[in-house]
Amino acid sequence: MSVITRIEIMNVDLKAKVARSDAIQSFTKQETPIVRIHTDDGLDGTGYAYTIGNGASAVLALIRDCMAPWLIGRDSQHIEENWKSLFLLVHANAVGPTASLALAALDTALWDLRCKRASLPLHVMAGGAQQKVPVYNTEGGWLNFTPDELVAHAAQAREAGFRGFKVKVGRPHVAEDVQRLRVVREALGQDMELMVDANQCFDVPEAIRRARHFEELDLAWFEEPMPAEDLNGHIRLSASTSMPIAIGESLYHPSHFREYLQRDACSIVQVDVARIGGITPWLKVAHLAETFNVPVCPHYLMELHVALCAAVPNATWVEYIPQLDDITHSRIEIVEGYATPSATPGNGIDWNWTAIERMRDAHVVIDGR
Structure with missing residues (x-):
């Protein structure tokens, strides 16, 4: 004991x-x-x-x-x-x-x-499926940034080696969102992934409308388009678009993910280790998604998610938002756009x-x- x-x-x-x-x-x-x-x-x-x-x-x-x-x-x-x-x-x-x-x-x-x-380090203790995981940058894509700022931040992300860049959407009119995304896509070209995140702001008709306009930009995913409790709305949206629909940061139990997966309401799972209740249920959600042949791209908490993504075979991205720098000695190791989990025994965070x-x-x- x-x-x-x-x-x-x-x-x-x-x-x-x-x-x-x-x-x-x-x-x-x-x-x-x-x-x-x-x-x-x-x-x-x-x-x-x-x-x-x-x-x-x-x-x-x-x-x-x-x-x-x-x-x-x-x-x-x-x-x-x-x-x-x-x-x-x-x-x-x-x-x-x-x-x-x-x-x-x-x-x-x-x-x-x-x-x-x-x-043992966490990524080995929890499964040891991967040695490294690609990283995308969200910190440069917030909704308050101007189009010029977005382009500058996207260029910086590319220069730093990130393999993807996420832009927040939800401007009052669809044309504003499209214009912001188009200038970023033009700046990045086609060889770097571009993701969008609406933070649950749309109703069903507007989510379907925006998805139709976003499709031409070849986006990696459309994240949290509607309130998470609207399961039927996500079913309708997923059936109406070719874009992958990503959900998960606002779900709080593995059974909620099961319902989304069973009903084809999403195609990317973004389970958050804090909001799901810890590592124990996070792993259950990741393995559940694997049985549906659905990738895991977790939300936030990169300091823990690097190890957890490396632990499971179906994790495809880590989200880069600096969080704990002021209270830790450790930093995420990123080489050529890939994050490598810590080899130190424990969760990999040096407080x-x-x-x-x-x-x-x-x-x-x-x-x-």
Whole structure:
């Protein structure tokens, strides 16, 4: 056994590296709940989640008041048992983002412990399917950027070796979106992938209309065209267009992905390790997608997703948005447009605890000793 004896819970607010706006929101900071789980054999593991601007207090309270006390005294090696038990413990608050984010912070910490105990990096412990994964850049494609800025950022992404570039869409009229995309496509040429993301802003008729106009630009995918809860709308859209439809960052349980896949409502799965509730359910979604011959291109959290994408055979892209630079020593290694997972035992993140202690605005210790 490896008994959990102490859990530290904290939050750090991280300022966005650039101004970030999409079709439904803008944000200048990321709240980052962090947990550190200690065991009686002298090991510790760190996990985290995130919120865009607000909501971390609810996540932290759920961990502090309910989940962490339950984990004290449990065997940290029983990953599946712990995840399922915690899910049922907060079942009145699930399925949804607050419970999933809280679960993710704890589950990723338990996986960090598991990998360290086995002296294996996450990508090997979780499957070891790939040595490297292509990376695309989102940080230069926000909706608040002008067409000239988009072109400049796309050129910079190409120069830096990225193999794809994503542009946010959702301007008031379809002609604006098309004009912005066309200048980027002309700047990139046909040998670099171009993706678009609507952040759930369209209704069904407008999503179908925009897809028809976007098709000529040969896009890699049309991401979150409509609210995630509109399954039937995604079925209609997928049937109406040749463009791949990507969904997943706003789904919070593997069964939701099953419904989309069973009904041909998407052709790319973008499961987010924080919003799905951790590494344990993330792997289930990735393998589920594989049975449907559907690729996984996860949303955000590149620091964890590099390893997870390398762990499964059907992951085809990692999204580049710098997130943890202010509180970590480690950086994503990108060579010729491919990200390589860390070989260090654990989740592959080298935390800067001095910076975290300086920046944190909450710190609670649940101690079972």
